[in-house]
Amino acid sequence: MALSIIRIFRRHGRQYVKDLRKSFIAEGFRGRPVISSDITPDEEKSAVNVCPVGAIISGPFTLDLGRCEFCMECSFASAGKIRFTNDHRLATNNRENLIIKAGEDIPITIDQAKVRKEIRSYFGHALKLRQVSAGGDNSAEMELNAAGNVNFDMGRYGIEFVASPRHADGIVLTGPISGNMAEALQICYDAIPTPKIVVLAGTAAISGGIFENSRQTNRNFPETFRPDLYVPGNPPHPLTFINGILDLTGRK
Amino acid sequence: MTINTNPFIVPLADIPLFDYPEFFAKVNELMADEGCHCVTYHAVPLGAALRFFCCIATDHKKDFVLLSHEQAAPPIPVLDSLTVSHPSFHLYEREISELYGVEFTGHPWLKPVRLHNQEAGSRKQKAESGIIHPAFRIPYPFFSIEGEGIHEVGVGPIHAGIIEPGYFRFSCNGEKVLHLEIQLGFQHRGMEALFLEKNTGIQRAVLAESIAGDTAAGHSLTHAQLLETLAGITPVKALQIERIIALELERIAVHIGDTAALCTDIGYQFGQVVNEALRTIVINTTQSWCGNRFGKGLVRTGGSHYPLGGGFIKLLLLNLKEVEERYLQITHEMFTNPSVLSRFEGIGKVSARQAGMIGAVGMAARSSGVKRDIRWSHPFQAFTDIVYEPVTLHQGDVWARAMLRKQEVEKSILLIRDLLTGKDFEREPARPVYELNLRPSSFALSLAEGWRGEIMHSAVTDPHGKIIHYKIKDPSFHNWMALALAVRNQEISDFPLCNKSYNLSYCGHDL
Numbered sequence: 001m002a003l004s005i006i007r008i009f010r011r012h013g014r015q016y017v018k019d020l021r022k023s024f025i026a027e028g029f030r031g032r033p034v035i036s037s038d039i040t041p042d043e044e045k046s047a048v049n050v051c052p053v054g055a056i057i058s059g060p061f062t063l064d065l066g067r068c069e070f071c072m073e074c075s076f077a078s079a080g081k082i083r084f085t086n087d088h089r090l091a092t093n094n095r096e097n098l099i100i101k102a103g104e105d106i107p108i109t110i111d112q113a114k115v116r117k118e119i120r121s122y123f124g125h126a127l128k129l130r131q132v133s134a135g136g137d138n139s140a141e142m143e144l145n146a147a148g149n150v151n152f153d154m155g156r157y158g159i160e161f162v163a164s165p166r167h168a169d170g171i172v173l174t175g176p177i178s179g180n181m182a183e184a185l186q187i188c189y190d191a192i193p194t195p196k197i198v199v200l201a202g203t204a205a206i207s208g209g210i211f212e213n214s215r216q217t218n219r220n221f222p223e224t225f226r227p228d229l230y231v232p233g234n235p236p237h238p239l240t241f242i243n244g245i246l247d248l249t250g251r252k
Numbered sequence: 253m254t255i256n257t258n259p260f261i262v263p264l265a266d267i268p269l270f271d272y273p274e275f276f277a278k279v280n281e282l283m284a285d286e287g288c289h290c291v292t293y294h295a296v297p298l299g300a301a302l303r304f305f306c307c308i309a310t311d312h313k314k315d316f317v318l319l320s321h322e323q324a325a326p327p328i329p330v331l332d333s334l335t336v337s338h339p340s341f342h343l344y345e346r347e348i349s350e351l352y353g354v355e356f357t358g359h360p361w362l363k364p365v366r367l368h369n370q371e372a373g374s375r376k377q378k379a380e381s382g383i384i385h386p387a388f389r390i391p392y393p394f395f396s397i398e399g400e401g402i403h404e405v406g407v408g409p410i411h412a413g414i415i416e417p418g419y420f421r422f423s424c425n426g427e428k429v430l431h432l433e434i435q436l437g438f439q440h441r442g443m444e445a446l447f448l449e450k451n452t453g454i455q456r457a458v459l460a461e462s463i464a465g466d467t468a469a470g471h472s473l474t475h476a477q478l479l480e481t482l483a484g485i486t487p488v489k490a491l492q493i494e495r496i497i498a499l500e501l502e503r504i505a506v507h508i509g510d511t512a513a514l515c516t517d518i519g520y521q522f523g524q525v526v527n528e529a530l531r532t533i534v535i536n537t538t539q540s541w542c543g544n545r546f547g548k549g550l551v552r553t554g555g556s557h558y559p560l561g562g563g564f565i566k567l568l569l570l571n572l573k574e575v576e577e578r579y580l581q582i583t584h585e586m587f588t589n590p591s592v593l594s595r596f597e598g599i600g601k602v603s604a605r606q607a608g609m610i611g612a613v614g615m616a617a618r619s620s621g622v623k624r625d626i627r628w629s630h631p632f633q634a635f636t637d638i639v640y641e642p643v644t645l646h647q648g649d650v651w652a653r654a655m656l657r658k659q660e661v662e663k664s665i666l667l668i669r670d671l672l673t674g675k676d677f678e679r680e681p682a683r684p685v686y687e688l689n690l691r692p693s694s695f696a697l698s699l700a701e702g703w704r705g706e707i708m709h710s711a712v713t714d715p716h717g718k719i720i721h722y723k724i725k726d727p728s729f730h731n732w733m734a735l736a737l738a739v740r741n742q743e744i745s746d747f748p749l750c751n752k753s754y755n756l757s758y759c760g761h762d763l
């Protein structure tokens with residue numbers, strides 16, 4: 001038995017991603033899109049028509065990553081003039097930064113001036129988060145779980161998900177907010193001591209995504225509380241989430 | 253009417269329409285056979301009437317029986333409840349009652365399924381217009397047990413970990429659970445209505461992937477083959493095989509992830525970390541295929557954006573070999589470790605009789621000795637060319653549910669390998685087709701065996717070929733009841749382990 005355990009450990013090896021700040025995801029991953037400046041009006045039109053969530057509008061031509069479900073259909077419809085790069089750094093505190101403009105290839109970053117002061121002084125060394133799924137489809141939830149697993153191990157930064165809102169410094173919301181969860185979400189938010197942060201993880205949480213205009217969702221929460229961080233994705237990749245949190249809290 | 257293909261389509265006019273008493277007798281007669289289970293029973297408003305469709309699968313004969321009855325509404329139909337003789341109908345009847353106000357005489361308790369919290373919204377309007385059952389106007393009614401020393405424990409809807417919401421109420425005698433009631437519906441997003449409101453092919457494909465994001469391949473496959481049937485398209489063999497590979501990769505990933513989670517819940521960290529890392533390899537393989545770790549975007553109607561190519565096939569086979577070897581090692585270690593076994597064996601037992609009664613499907617059925625697997629009984633896509641023999645274990649406890657995962661992972665890896673050998677995937681890759689002409693005035697139904705079990709999608713079209721009703725059933729619909737039964741007479745502290753051993757879907761149930 002002891003021998004076989006050693007054998008398993010050997011093959012298991014070191015699993016953790018050494019440098020979460022520098023590591024990247026292989027080509028093919030659907031990350032930050034870049035719209036070619038020579039996209040033709042016809043290609044624009046077919047991209048607009050094909051998008052299931054109205055994330056693309058023309059005049060001027062833009063793609064809103066806060067609404068995007070990352071289905072790639074616009075890329076296929078525009079002969080690749082909209083290209084999804086493998087840049088996983090998508091999180092920002094400024095909703096405007098999620099609007100991708102044609103001909104621009106600019107990394108998405110945190111707007112330093114907009115970060116509330118207390119975030120860095122209180123949460124710069126450790127951050128405990130309470131996750132609430134409100135109509136989430138369990139993919140974003142699984143990726144948030146993965147952020148703490150043996151590979152990504154964000155616990156190394158003192159960042160963790162906790163069981164009670166009383167122990168938490170903020171809330172990470174997933175899902176479009178089902179009407180049936182609106183009250184529980186509010187109660188949970190209220191139970192977190194101030195100062196606290198609000199993180200919207202995944203397209204559904206940011207804008208409702210494909211669930212926009214469903215009669216069974218309730219979008220009051222993100223309209224009442226200004227989110228501190230938007231983490232786009234369907235679902236957001238653990239590296240997107242972790243780097244977003246680290247950038248927001250001013251970590252190296 | 254008997255049908256022997258999956259998926260299938262029938263003109264509405266051809267579906268036998270019975271008087272309710274006759275329908276009632278026929279369903280009872282069919283369901284008396286233990287090798288039968290009901291895959292859907294739902295109502296569709298057609299004109300001024302409600303048309304009820306009931307599809308019963310005969311597992312051993314590998315076919316379906318489709319029956320229907322029709323009721324004028326209003327007035328509110330009052331019907332004898334089928335639940336009295338076949339408890340597995342309890343949720344179907346509750347759902348119909350919640351949506352259309354139908355009364356089922358003799359039903360033990362017509363509680364809300366998904367719309368319990370909506371005192372102010374749509375439910376109130378429904379209540380005022382008289383089409384909602386009066387029982388739903390009051391706060392959610394829980395079953396309660398009274399007596400000396402009996403206490404209740406309520407958990408949820410928000411739970412301690414990163415997990416979807418649902419409410420559990422335990423009635424306990426000391427540490428022992430006498431009864432668990434599971435109240436769901438918190439995740440209700442109005443999915444079925446959205447399938448009608450958002451009606452482009454791409455919108456529906458994205459919706460199908462979000463029914464339960466952990467079953468993106470399963471639900472999108474079920475959806476795609478439903479629409480293809482409605483449009484009269486048969487996917488080419490290579491595409492069928494790709495879909496099965498997507499489905500089985502999803503199964504492998506989740507089963508390994510669940511193996512890890514079961515280890516976590518018994519404090520066996522070694523098993524947890526080793527399995528977690530293996531799951532990562534599998535989902536990253538899926539990502540190399542299509543750019544998404546959950547296989548979103550992979551299954552589409554009529555074609556694929558990600559046809560299997562030589563380079564990826566090589567990577568897939570290599571990674572599966574690696575995962576297979578390491579998974580076999582760690583599970584061997586697990587299942588021979590006495591402290592693991594003592595936490596798995598005999599915990600959360602559900603008997604074959606119970607599983608049959610509640611209409612359990614998929615893993616929940618097979619781990620309790622009920623041989624029920626759509627890949628075997630009603631083969632779809634490339635399964636029509638294979639004889640798939642399901643894994644069935646009779647113990648019905650946590651051990652069986654863990655062991656079932658292990659054996660299914662092995663089987664799925666072999667299956668993928670078999671599907672890939674000697675096949676020529678070099679083909680003119682067909683792109684997805686979203687503009688489909690659907691056959692008018694028809695009823696279509698599609699089943700697939702996702703990792704949790706049988707997934708059902710069904711649609712009805714109008715005389716212009718427009719979808720006017722869309723129905724979805726995740727395996728969790730039935731299987732939550734299995735969890736409630738599993739914890740009876742267990743220590744309350746065994747609940748998390750039992751829960752993990754089923755790993756049911758909240759959003760899949762709530763829609």
Ligand code: SF4
Nearest residue numbers: 051068069071072074
């Ligand atoms: S990838 Fe995003 S922007 Fe493009 S079509 Fe899909 S949802 Fe719309």
